[in-house]
Amino acid sequence: MHTRVDITVNGSPSEQASPCEQAEVSRRRFLTRISVAAAGAIAILAGVPVVGFVLAPLVRPAKPRWRPVGRVDSFEIGQTVKVDFSDPSPLPWSGITAKTAAWLRRVGEGEFIAFSINCRHLGCPVRWVDGAKLFMCPCHGGVYYEDGSVAAGPPPESLARYAVRVNDGQVEIQTSAIPLTTFNS
Numbered sequence: 001m002h003t004r005v006d007i008t009v010n011g012s013p014s015e016q017a018s019p020c021e022q023a024e025v026s027r028r029r030f031l032t033r034i035s036v037a038a039a040g041a042i043a044i045l046a047g048v049p050v051v052g053f054v055l056a057p058l059v060r061p062a063k064p065r066w067r068p069v070g071r072v073d074s075f076e077i078g079q080t081v082k083v084d085f086s087d088p089s090p091l092p093w094s095g096i097t098a099k100t101a102a103w104l105r106r107v108g109e110g111e112f113i114a115f116s117i118n119c120r121h122l123g124c125p126v127r128w129v130d131g132a133k134l135f136m137c138p139c140h141g142g143v144y145y146e147d148g149s150v151a152a153g154p155p156p157e158s159l160a161r162y163a164v165r166v167n168d169g170q171v172e173i174q175t176s177a178i179p180l181t182t183f184n185s
């Protein structure tokens, strides 16, 4: 047989409860606290990478770096080809997103031009259509001429260019943070 006792909620007696009921209330409170603590821990674990990603460029601005993209003799004069490299500011958790690319054109014996692959509208990767001698953006129909200037569509300015140099037979691109313009309309 259970004896009824007073229990208090927020410091004042509110109801009569047996020891069994008190134990049940304590167990529920304990489980509630464990659940809240676990949810908090999960939220912190999930939130740290997101906050780090947002703040990283402010805390650790990316310095441009020279990146080798291939030997000079592996590029034909007059050809525009895609070259891959790592973003200069990869974060530990960037994974495959640290990989980026540029369009590289050999214009002379030791002369190259490198265009950003990112459209100046909203950053979609543009592709080079050799037959038309145009860069085309698949997202909203942006079109750029061979020299990177805007031919049609919403891009507000020409494709960004990277500095290029030849160093010990290697073509190197000076990469910086992916160039994107702000959205104006």
Ligand code: FES
Binding pocket: 119, 120, 121, 122, 123, 124, 137, 138, 139, 140, 141, 142, 153, 154, 155
């Ligand atoms: S992102 Fe290229 S046209 Fe919009």
